[in-house]
Amino acid sequence: MTTLSSTQSNSHGDGSATAAPADYDVAIIGSGLGGLECAHILASQGRRVIVLERWRQPGGCTQGYRRGGYVFDTGMHYVGGLDAGQPLHDAFNRLGLLRLPWVRLDAGGFDRVTIGRQSFRLAQGYDRFVDVLAADFPAEREALERYVAAVRQSDNVGDMQMSRQMMETNAWEWLTQNFSDELLVNVVSGASMKLELRKESLPLFTFLHCNGGYIGSAWRLRGDGGQIAASLIGDIRRMGGEIVCGAEVVELVEDDGRIDEAVCNDGRRVRAAMFISDVHPAVTMQWLRGSRMARGVYRRRIAMLPDTFGMFTVSVVLKPRTVRYFNHNEYVYRNADVWDFYTKKGPVGGLMVSCRVPEDAHIDASGNITDSELYATQIDILTPMLWSEVAQWESTSVGRRGDDYKAMKQRRAEECIELASTVVKGLSGAVKEIYTSTPLTYRDYTNTPYGSAFGIRKDYSNALMTQLSVRTPVPNLMLTGQSLILHGLQGVTMTALATVGEISKQYNNR
Amino acid sequence: MTREEIIQKVNSTLAEEFEVDESKISPEGAIKDVLSLDSLSLVDLVAVVNYTFKIKIPTEDLRKIETFNDLYDYIEQHAK
Numbered sequence: 001m002t003t004l005s006s007t008q009s010n011s012h013g014d015g016s017a018t019a020a021p022a023d024y025d026v027a028i029i030g031s032g033l034g035g036l037e038c039a040h041i042l043a044s045q046g047r048r049v050i051v052l053e054r055w056r057q058p059g060g061c062t063q064g065y066r067r068g069g070y071v072f073d074t075g076m077h078y079v080g081g082l083d084a085g086q087p088l089h090d091a092f093n094r095l096g097l098l099r100l101p102w103v104r105l106d107a108g109g110f111d112r113v114t115i116g117r118q119s120f121r122l123a124q125g126y127d128r129f130v131d132v133l134a135a136d137f138p139a140e141r142e143a144l145e146r147y148v149a150a151v152r153q154s155d156n157v158g159d160m161q162m163s164r165q166m167m168e169t170n171a172w173e174w175l176t177q178n179f180s181d182e183l184l185v186n187v188v189s190g191a192s193m194k195l196e197l198r199k200e201s202l203p204l205f206t207f208l209h210c211n212g213g214y215i216g217s218a219w220r221l222r223g224d225g226g227q228i229a230a231s232l233i234g235d236i237r238r239m240g241g242e243i244v245c246g247a248e249v250v251e252l253v254e255d256d257g258r259i260d261e262a263v264c265n266d267g268r269r270v271r272a273a274m275f276i277s278d279v280h281p282a283v284t285m286q287w288l289r290g291s292r293m294a295r296g297v298y299r300r301r302i303a304m305l306p307d308t309f310g311m312f313t314v315s316v317v318l319k320p321r322t323v324r325y326f327n328h329n330e331y332v333y334r335n336a337d338v339w340d341f342y343t344k345k346g347p348v349g350g351l352m353v354s355c356r357v358p359e360d361a362h363i364d365a366s367g368n369i370t371d372s373e374l375y376a377t378q379i380d381i382l383t384p385m386l387w388s389e390v391a392q393w394e395s396t397s398v399g400r401r402g403d404d405y406k407a408m409k410q411r412r413a414e415e416c417i418e419l420a421s422t423v424v425k426g427l428s429g430a431v432k433e434i435y436t437s438t439p440l441t442y443r444d445y446t447n448t449p450y451g452s453a454f455g456i457r458k459d460y461s462n463a464l465m466t467q468l469s470v471r472t473p474v475p476n477l478m479l480t481g482q483s484l485i486l487h488g489l490q491g492v493t494m495t496a497l498a499t500v501g502e503i504s505k506q507y508n509n510r
Numbered sequence: 511m512t513r514e515e516i517i518q519k520v521n522s523t524l525a526e527e528f529e530v531d532e533s534k535i536s537p538e539g540a541i542k543d544v545l546s547l548d549s550l551s552l553v554d555l556v557a558v559v560n561y562t563f564k565i566k567i568p569t570e571d572l573r574k575i576e577t578f579n580d581l582y583d584y585i586e587q588h589a590k
Contacts (some may be wrong), residue, residue, distance in 0.1 A: 064586070124528065164569055168568055168569065265554065295527075295528075295551075295554070296527070297527040297528070297554045297557065298550075298551070298554050298559060300557075301553070301554060301557035301561075304561075346567060411516045461566050461568075462560065462566045463568070464553050464554055464567065464568070464572065465553060465566075469549075469550055471550055472550075473550060473551065
């Protein structure tokens, strides 16, 4: 193994180059999923890594939060492609995440999409997915087969030409050309609360990739999503890596064309041979204000990219033995306007309902729940929320936003529960407690501008600018995280692999 | 915008953003060489054209733009 830290020299601008070993091989800023995955892989390669997290708790969007004795999820609800041979299997195996208590969602309908009074099932397995929907839309069987073929193609991220072509194709136009029945476009898009549907900008690649892995196989955790971060952190520490919370980076100091150290707001200075930022790129650009390598034109173009919308979440604690556990996700829409309901005024027009696997559930070796009777204890309801809906409180902080903000959240939560009750029978009467969060909450806890749920918005008509490289103009600074190549658990993991790949290239080139 | 105005705007903007002497920009000059662009900073060029002229350049089109003349032509054809 080449060790960058022992060979890096530090020019002092006076003609002398003094060998000054860095404290770490790689310093990773931000402990979201991408940052922790990079740290895990690098530590497993024998690198000396440190992760700097500004918040008191690591994990970013995978962290859980505790209220009233219950732990709730911030962003993680389910994941696709964990079976052998599927896109996430090998990566999660390498990261030690397959040992977590994953539960396989219902094969016959892991996602159920209700539009108005009609319900449809999205089934696991590519052939079954086609068969189940073709039963409802017999004239569209061939179109469904073309759709599934495109989904599978998008999984092959190594095919750069195909990826680029799909990245420059408008998802909405492709779907409406492929399917004759617009209701079916709404149905196959119906489980897309995990991305921002936007007719005028969403690339086909992003759409297919975010939906595809789940058709292969779909899973959720027993317990909260914080187990992912906890597992990664446990491994990183066992391998000698460090995780430091409460260390907010405010500047990256450049010397002789490379980042030399990260300066934290508590005065801590961390010197490393390589740096990875798992923080939103626009925030990262603020640390590079004095950089000669990252010119103004680069920093401005990154900082100006628009972000995807945020989410409003209602975390519901249920009264005991009132709602049966359901092993799938429910997506509910008042009308067949899945792609733009969130832009319309009026009560909540669409949402996702995720049911937490009870802690006492039994899981067999294949990930199936074996209990014959199981009651839910918690559910999460999610719906998009635009920044404009919370902008009037943008200068406030957590817990101090005022009564009108609380009233807005209460009204929204009631609308969500009313709509969710159309598919989760008895929900209205089963609510024991609720906790809500808005894009403001996400902004303040995860340091994401505008509380964006999925980071920088990809635009098929401007793919070159919105599909960011993991490289930066500073050779020893890399980027990772959901704003880069792809978002979601799968996307962030693929991006982390790409980031670490670039680091390896640098080691190999020395 | 006339072609002359486009040429003037492109040259002055690129000279400033990419920190080169404007006199080094000539119609037949190779953009990548004159502005010292690699694959990453090539996207900076796309961004400057986007913000200055409200034109989005797809990957395929970018491949065909080699000289400053090619860029003037492209902007002239696509400017609204």
